[in-house]
Amino acid sequence: MSKIVILGAGISGHVAASHLRRKLAKEHQVVVVSPNSSYQWIPSNIWVGIGRMQPEQTKFPLKPLYKKKGIEFKQAKVTTFHPEGDAETEAPFVTIEYVAEKAGQTEKVTYDYLINATGPKLNFEATEGLKPGTNGVYSVCTYSHADHSWKALEQAIAKMKKGVKQKIVIGTGHAKATCQGAAFEYILNVEQELRRHKVRDMAEITWLSNEYQLGDFGMDGMLLSYGSNILKSAEMVEMIFEDRGIKWILGAGVTKIEAGLAHYENLDGEYKTEPFDFAMLIPSFSGHGFKAYDKKGVDITDKLFKGFMLVDADYTPKPYEEWKVQDWPETYQNPHYENIFAPGIAFAPPHGISKPRKSKNGTDITPAPPRTGMPSGITAKLVADNLIDKIKGKHKTLHHKGSMGNMGAACIASAGFGITKGSGVSITTYPIVPDFEKYPDSHGRKLGQTFGDIGLAGHWLKLALHYAFLYKAKMKPFWWLIPE
Template identity: 30%
Template sequence: MAHIVILGAGIGGLPAAYETRQELGDEHKITVVSAEPYFQFVPSNPWVAVGWRNRDDITFPIEPYLKRKNIDFIAQAVERIDAKGNRLELADGETVEYDYLIITTGAKLMFDEVEGSGPHGGHTQSVCTIDHAEQAYDDFKKLVENPGPVIVGAMPGASCYGPAYEYVFILDSALRKKKIRHKVPITYVTAEPYIGHLGLGGVGDSKGMLESEMRAHDIKWITNAKTTRVDEGVMHVEELDDNGEVKQKHELPFHHSMMLPAFKGVDCVAEVEDLCNPRGFVKVDDYQRSPTYPNIFAAGVAIAIPPIDKTPVPTGAPKTGYMIESMVTAIVHNIHAELSGEGEPNSKGTWQAICLADFGDRGAAFIALPQIPPRNVNWFAAGKWVHLAKIAFEKYFIRKMKKGTSEPLYEKYIMRAIGLNRLEK
C-alpha cells in the first residue's frame, strides 16, 4: 500500500484528492494536508469584495466531504518538507510520511515587495483569499460612504491578471448600481505592457476589446507601470517606456485600491534543496514530476513556468483552471502507472489557457491553445453570456467538490460553453 499525500486543498488539491481515489481505488492511503480547514472557491472573491457573495456562499469545511471518499485530512500548516526522508513536519510537531507527494499549495503573496501595499499593515486591498476579499468589502463600504478615486491593477511581477480585470469592472458595476459611479474616478494600473496582455502576450484581440470595454466604462489606465511605494491615500508609480526607461512618474490619490501582488513559492516548498527555482516555484519535467525528487509532483500556481515574453516591467505567466486540472490528471495517471507496474510516467498536462472573466453584467472569455505562442487557437470574446456562464460554473464546481467527483469540469463545461468544438472545425 502506498501513501499519497496532497499538500494544499484548493482548486488543484481537492480535485487531485478525488481523482487519485478514483484512479487508485481503496487499496492505497490518501491524505490531504492544508493549513485551512475549509475549501474556498477563489474565482468568486471579486464578488465577495463588493458584497455580491459572502463566505458561506463560496466556502465549505473540507474534512466531512473527504471522509466520504475515505480520504484523510489534516488541518495543519507544514513547517518543513524533508524530501530525502519522504516526510512532512507539521506546525503542531507531528510528522506525516509519504510515498508520493503532490504539491498544490498555490503561492505566497509578496506584498512585501512593494512598500506600503497589501491588506495587512499596508494601504491596498486584495481578492487573493476569502479573508482578503472580506476586508476589501469593508473598505468598499467606506468608499460608498465617502466616494473618491479608485486604483485597481497589478504590481510588478504579478502573473494573475484576470481577477484584477474582473474586479475593476465588477466594482464599476457595483458603483453604478448604487448610483455613485460619477463620484468615483477609476484608474487601472498594471505591470502589463498593454491592456489585455494578461501575462500571455495577448490572446486574440484581447487588447482592442479590453481597451474598448474600459473606454465604455470610463476607466483610465496606465500600463508598463512599476508601482514603487504606497502611502495612505497615494500610490507612487513609475510609467516605463518600451526600453524600460522611466517615461513619467505618477502620484495617484485614492480612497480605495485593490492591487494584485507578485507571487513566490510558499516557504516550506521553496526551502527544499534543488526542488524550486529562485522564486520558490517547483521545477517539473513534462510529467509534472520533480527532476530531483521523482516521487514529488506539483501542479498549478506552485510550479515554475517561464514568462511568455520579456516586458519592461516584469510579468509572469498565469496558471488557469483548465491548465491546473490537466496537470492534476497527468499526475494521477503517472502515479497510477508506477504503482500498477505499467512503467515510467508518460502522461503530460495540457498547458492550455481557458478562462471566464466576469465584468459585473457582462464578461470576457479567452482560449489560448497552447498557452505559449504560436497557437492553434487564439480566441477572445465578450458578452452577457460569459457573466451567466461564470455564475453557473461557480455553482457547478462547488457542488462537484462537495459531491467528490473527479469529472473534468473545465474541459466539459467551459470549453463547451465557449464553443471550442465549433472553433476547431
C-alpha cells in the same frame, strides 16, 4: 500499499486528492495536508469583493468531506522536505506543523509519492505598505480579503452618495505581479456596481498595471477571433475600458503604498505617484521559502526549489527570442526525486510568457506568467492519473502529459453581476503558452480556439461554472464527469 501525500487543498491539491481517492483502492492511503480548513472557489472572490456573494457561498469545510470519502486530512502547514528520509526515518517525509486544534504540534509525515500543490505565497511584503486593509489598499486574493475589500468599497459608495468624489485604483501592486485577470474582473465589476448604486459620475476609476499593453494578462496578449473580426486583446480591452470610462496607466511597477498614494516607476524610468481613496492591487506571487534536507541533514533546497518547485522544465536562461513551448513542463515531476510532483501554481515556470521589459533605470517591469484554475486542475489530474497508472502497474513511465504549450484555457471574466444586467468577457486561449513555430501568423495561438466574446451570456457562464465546480469539489454524484 502506497501512501500519497498531497500538500495543499486548493484547486490543484483537491483535484489530485479526489481523483486519487476515486480510482485507487482503499488499501492505498491518500493524505491531504493544508493549513486551510475550507476549500474555496477563488474565481468567485470577485463577487464577494463587490458584496454580491457571501464568503460562505464560495467555500465549504474539508474535514467532513474528506472523512466521508476516506481521505486523511491534517490541518497543518508543511515546514521542511526530507526526500531521502533522515538518520531516524528510512522513508522520505515532510515535517508539518499543525494549526487550529493541535496548533504548534509537529509531525513527520512519510510518503511514497508527494504532490506539492501549495500554490503561491501572496507576497504582499514585496511592496512596502501593500498589506491588505492598510493605507486604503485591499485585495481579493482570498475570500476574507475580498470581504474586507467590499466593506471598504461600501464605505466609499456611501461617501459618493453624500456627494464626495472618490478615486478608485485597481490593478497590480508589484512590478512582477501576475493575475491581471482577477484585477480586470474586479475593475469591471466595481464600475458596474457604481452604476447600479447611481454614483458612477462620482468616481474616477483607473487601471494601474505592470502590463506593457492592455490585455497582456501576463500571456503576451492574444490575437483573437471576435465575431467575424480578428483583433488584439489590447484592442478589445481598450474598447471595454473606453466604453466604461476607465482610465489606464501601463508599464507601472508599484514600489510603495502610503495612505491613499501609490508610488510607481514606469518603463520610461519616471517615478510617479497615483492618489486614491480606494485601491485593490494584486501582490506578486512567490514560493513559500521551504527548505529541503538530505539523509545526512545537508541543505538540498536547490534540488527541489527555485522559488517554486523544480519540475521537468528547461530552466536554462535564454532570451525572449529563444523561448519555446518545449521549455514548459509536461509531467510536473521533480528532476531529482521521481516521486515528487508539483502541479498547478506550485511549479517553477521556466521563464515568463510576456516579453520581458526593463525600465530605463533597469527595473524589471513585466507580468509573471499566470496559472489559473483550469490549468491547475488539468495538471493536477494528469499527475494523479500518472500515479494511479503507476500504482496499478499499468504504466511504468509517465504516460499522461500536459504542457501549457499544448493546453487550452478558458478565462470567463466577470464584467458585472446580475441575472439580467450582468456581463462577462469570455476569452479562450489555445495554447496558453504561445507556440510561434506552430502558429506563426497568429501570435502563437490558434485562431478560432482563441476567441473573445462580451455579453450577458458570459456572466451566466461564469455563474454556471461557480455552481458546477463547487458541485464537483464537493464530490457529489458523478462529479468526475465535469471536466477540469
